[in-house]
Amino acid sequence: MRVLLTGGAGFIGTHVLAALHADGHDVRVVDGLLPNVHRVPPPRPACDEFIHGDLRDPEVAAAALRDVDVVCHQAALVGRGKEILEAPEYAGCNDLATAVLLAAMARAGVRRLVHASSVVVYGENRYRCPRDGTVTPGPRSVADLDAGRFEPPCPRCGGTIELIPSDEDTAPDPRNVYGATKLAQEHLVSAWAREVGGIAVSLRYHNVYGPGMPLESAYSGVASTFRSAIEKGQAPRVFEDGGPRRDFVHVEDVAAANLAALHHDRRGMRVYNVATGEPRPIIDLAAALSAAAGTPAPVITGEYRLGDARHIVATPERIKRELGWSPRTDFETGVKAFAAQPMRG
Numbered sequence: 001m002r003v004l005l006t007g008g009a010g011f012i013g014t015h016v017l018a019a020l021h022a023d024g025h026d027v028r029v030v031d032g033l034l035p036n037v038h039r040v041p042p043p044r045p046a047c048d049e050f051i052h053g054d055l056r057d058p059e060v061a062a063a064a065l066r067d068v069d070v071v072c073h074q075a076a077l078v079g080r081g082k083e084i085l086e087a088p089e090y091a092g093c094n095d096l097a098t099a100v101l102l103a104a105m106a107r108a109g110v111r112r113l114v115h116a117s118s119v120v121v122y123g124e125n126r127y128r129c130p131r132d133g134t135v136t137p138g139p140r141s142v143a144d145l146d147a148g149r150f151e152p153p154c155p156r157c158g159g160t161i162e163l164i165p166s167d168e169d170t171a172p173d174p175r176n177v178y179g180a181t182k183l184a185q186e187h188l189v190s191a192w193a194r195e196v197g198g199i200a201v202s203l204r205y206h207n208v209y210g211p212g213m214p215l216e217s218a219y220s221g222v223a224s225t226f227r228s229a230i231e232k233g234q235a236p237r238v239f240e241d242g243g244p245r246r247d248f249v250h251v252e253d254v255a256a257a258n259l260a261a262l263h264h265d266r267r268g269m270r271v272y273n274v275a276t277g278e279p280r281p282i283i284d285l286a287a288a289l290s291a292a293a294g295t296p297a298p299v300i301t302g303e304y305r306l307g308d309a310r311h312i313v314a315t316p317e318r319i320k321r322e323l324g325w326s327p328r329t330d331f332e333t334g335v336k337a338f339a340a341q342p343m344r345g
C-alpha cells in the first residue's frame, strides 16, 4: 500500500516507518520537526518521500495525501508540557492538525486511517468497593497526596477499593490537557469515519518505551525520565511510593499493532488498547533499568504531580481477539535492552 505516515520523524513514527518498509509498503512521511520536540534536528527519515511541513497547514496536508491509500497518523504533541499555558499548542498540533488532515482526506477520497491515540484518555481506573459496588474516584486531593495517602479511596464511603482494568467501553475521563486533546482527536476521527464511510482504527498506546525514545524534557513520560537519569549515572527518582501501576509496551510491538490495524476492514471507527496486560508498579521499571545498567538503585521521593492518575491499567483483549496482535517483547527482556540502547537528544 501507499502509506502517508505523519510524525514519522518521531520516536514511535521511526519504528512504524521501519515496520511498514519491512512489510513492503511505500511510505511518504510528513513531519514538522517541531523544535520544542526535536531539540537536536533529527536525521531525515529513511522513507520513500519526506515532506517537511506542519499538518496545521491545509496545503501541506493536501500535498501529503497525493496518491495515498491509507494514513497512519502519529503526529502529535505528547506528554504533559506546561499544562494550560501550552493548551493552544496542544490543541493546535493534536486537534486542529487532525481536523485539517481529516478534511483533506475527505477531499482527496482517502478512506483508511490508523490513528495513534493514548491511554491518557481514560483518567483514573474504575474500582470495586465492597460496600458501594463499581466506583470511579475523582482527582486525588492535595491533602491526601501531601499526607502520602496515594491510593484513591472510595468516593462514596472513603473505604479501600480494588482496581478494575479498563476496556475500550470504559467511559473516557482525561485528567490533563494532553489527554483532553487525544480524546478530541478520537471524536474527530469518529465523526470523519461516519460522514465519509471511512475505516478508522484508533490505537490507545500505553506507556511506550524502547530505543530512540527522547531524553527527559517537559514532554517525557516516566520511562524516559528514569532512563535519562541512568544515562547520567544517577539514581532514578521515583514519585509517590513507587506504587503507581503502568503498562509498559515496547515500541516495536506498537509498530506491529499499526501494521495489524492497516488490514482492519470494517467501516466506522474502532478503538483498541495497545498494552501488554501485565502492568507494573513504576518502581519495577526504575529498579530493572538501574540493575541492568549497574547504576545506583532508585530513590523513592514521595513527590507527586497533580493530575496524575494513581494506576492506569487496561486490557488488550480486544486487539488480540480482533486484530490478532499480541506483544512479543516481555518486560524483563525489553527493559534490560532499553537500559543500554540509544536515546534521542
Ligand SMILES: NC(=O)c1ccc[n+]([C@@H]2O[C@H](COP(=O)([O-])OP(=O)(O)OC[C@H]3O[C@@H](n4cnc5c(N)ncnc54)[C@H](O)[C@@H]3O)[C@@H](O)[C@H]2O)c1
Pocket (backbone or CB within 6 Å): 006, 007, 008, 009, 010, 011, 012, 013, 030, 031, 032, 033, 034, 037, 053, 054, 055, 056, 073, 074, 075, 076, 077, 078, 092, 093, 094, 097, 116, 117, 118, 119, 182, 204, 205, 206, 207, 208, 209, 214, 221
Ligand atoms: N510515547 C508514548 O509513550 C505514547 C503513548 C501513547 C500515545 N502516544 C502517541 O503516539 C504518537 C507518537 O508519539 P511519539 O512518542 O513518537 O512522539 P514524538 O514527539 O517523538 O513524535 C511526534 C512527531 O510528530 C511531529 N509533529 C507534531 N505535531 C505536528 C504537526 N502539527 N505537523 C507535523 N508534524 C507534527 C513532531 O515533529 C514529531 O516528530 C502521538 O500521537 C502520541 O500522542 C505516544
